[in-house]
Amino acid sequence: MKKIIAFVILIIAGSLLAFSFFTSKNTSKSLFEDIETDPAHASYIILGASYIKVPKGATVVTQVDRVIRDKSSRYNVNVPPNHIPKSPKELVPWMEGARVAELMKYANVKVIPATGVVIKKINGTWYGPDEKGNYIFEVDPSKAGPPFSKKINENTAIEIDTHGMNVMVPTAIKEHAFLVIACGDLIGKAKAEMYMAKRGINCYAVCDRYTPYCLGYQGPGVILGGAPIRPIKEGAIIGAQPVYINTKELIVAQTTHVAYPYQYCDTPARFFNMLQKKYGIKLNVKIVDSTNAVKVVEEAEKTGANVIGVRVVTYQDKKAVEKWLKENPNHRAILFHSAAYEPGYKLFFEFPQQVTGQDPRPIFVKDIPIEELQKKLEEIRKLWTT
Incomplete structure (x- = not known):
């Protein structure tokens, strides 16, 4: 009996230690x-x-727009939206693309663009889906047509050149993303950030107009607005x-x-x-x-x-x-x-x-x-x- 109790205590202590380690790697509150x-x-x-410590080889899910290609600026327009970059030189060299390139350079992260995401108009408002197909993250109507999306009918479109946290959720969860990098300039995008972070996925919104809506969030994943990225021995650190x-x-x-x-x-x-x-x-x-x-x-x-x-x-x-x-x-x-x-x-x-x-x-x-x-x-x- 004593051996069983000792074993249980050991497991609990190990779990607490693991939780403490995870927390210390992603937030400074313990300090x-x-x-x-x-x-x-x-x-x-x-x-x-x-802060977010990004380990070498981590999976980073991103938007297509301003990372893989930028149709509005006619940059990389012939690159497929689902292209998996092998070098930071393949990315759009500004905005989100510039920050993702740093992570590729410092931590050799695997970049997976989210594309082909179905969005739907419900009661006059466009929404992006969660991983179960519930349309709950508000999408800017300007993203429901060219150059971002292909209209299927009046209330359905496929967002190909994805733009924003609000259309990242299905891909981020499917790919077991460590980090998502996308635009945060809409309340629906902030809602998606908190949804993913509560599931342990870190979020970095380089464009952070509506990140204030994440104030007070508590959960295992870290949410950051605009912050610096630096190389460290383990890979990279944001914030x-x-x-x-x-x-x-x-x-x-x-x-x-x-x-x-x-x-x-x-x-x-x-x-x-x-x-x-x-x-x-x-x-x-x-x-x-x-x-x-x-x-x-x-x-x-x-x-x-x-x-x-x-x-x-x-x-x-x-x-x-x-x-x-x-x-x-x-x-x-x-x-x-x-x-x-x-x-x-x-x-x-x-x-x-x-x-x-x-x-x-x-x-x-x-x-x-x-x-x-x-x-x-x-x-x-x-x-x-x-």
Whole structure:
């Protein structure tokens, strides 16, 4: 009997150890357990501490559009949509394609494009399916026809040049994907991210306009908005670039009411508004309506704010944010919908201690000396060299 009890205890201990190992490889929350507190009593919020370690040879499911080929830009148009790339040079060299190419280079990942996904119009709205054929993930109607889809009838289409998390689910589950990389610019795409992540599939939305809807998500898979990718011995790591925000300090956040192609500039304000709503907290957020980063920086300079939430697309945007970051090491920028564009993506690497991306798993920390908090952040950043 004693031997049986000892054996059971050993199995349970081993299971807990395995769970702990899995969690530590995908989130940094365990590092902050001793200083973590509930949102209402937090003195600091940590953003960007979440990460995904991508092992060598991992299966990565992607959209076709802007990864395998880009019909809108007439790039790789003769490449079949189901093409399995053998080299990063075969991919579209911008946006999602550029980030997938990094993973191929650093971790030799296997890239599988999702294609031939049936979408259906129900009560006037297009939806993508789950793995059981339930149509539950809202799809932009612009993706229901050329150049993305082939219409079967008024209410059915086959999305060939897939675009977005909302049409990734069946392929991701069928292929046992470790990671999915696709656009997150729709509520239905955020819903699909959470659906997959709850099933242990990590999601990285380089374009992250609606990733704020994933705030508060809990599950085994990690969801990240725009974040840097670095090579490590094990393969690659996405994220693990934390910054802190004092809950009382002023945050200048960008928004816009201008339509395409500027609507993505509303992401920073959406994130901070939803952060407050989701966790029942009140932050000192100043919203700036602008389609460029220059006005956001000007408002930060005018008000003395040390934190900005901003979109960086152009080199003009980058120049303004870069100058502001150089002026004071305490200046911090949270980038939204920026990792798809080289000017924004470069800032992650040029200011690794001052810049991070959208992280829907914020960590709330009690009042501790800032030096102690910085040591915790450095522990996360050390993952870059492991």
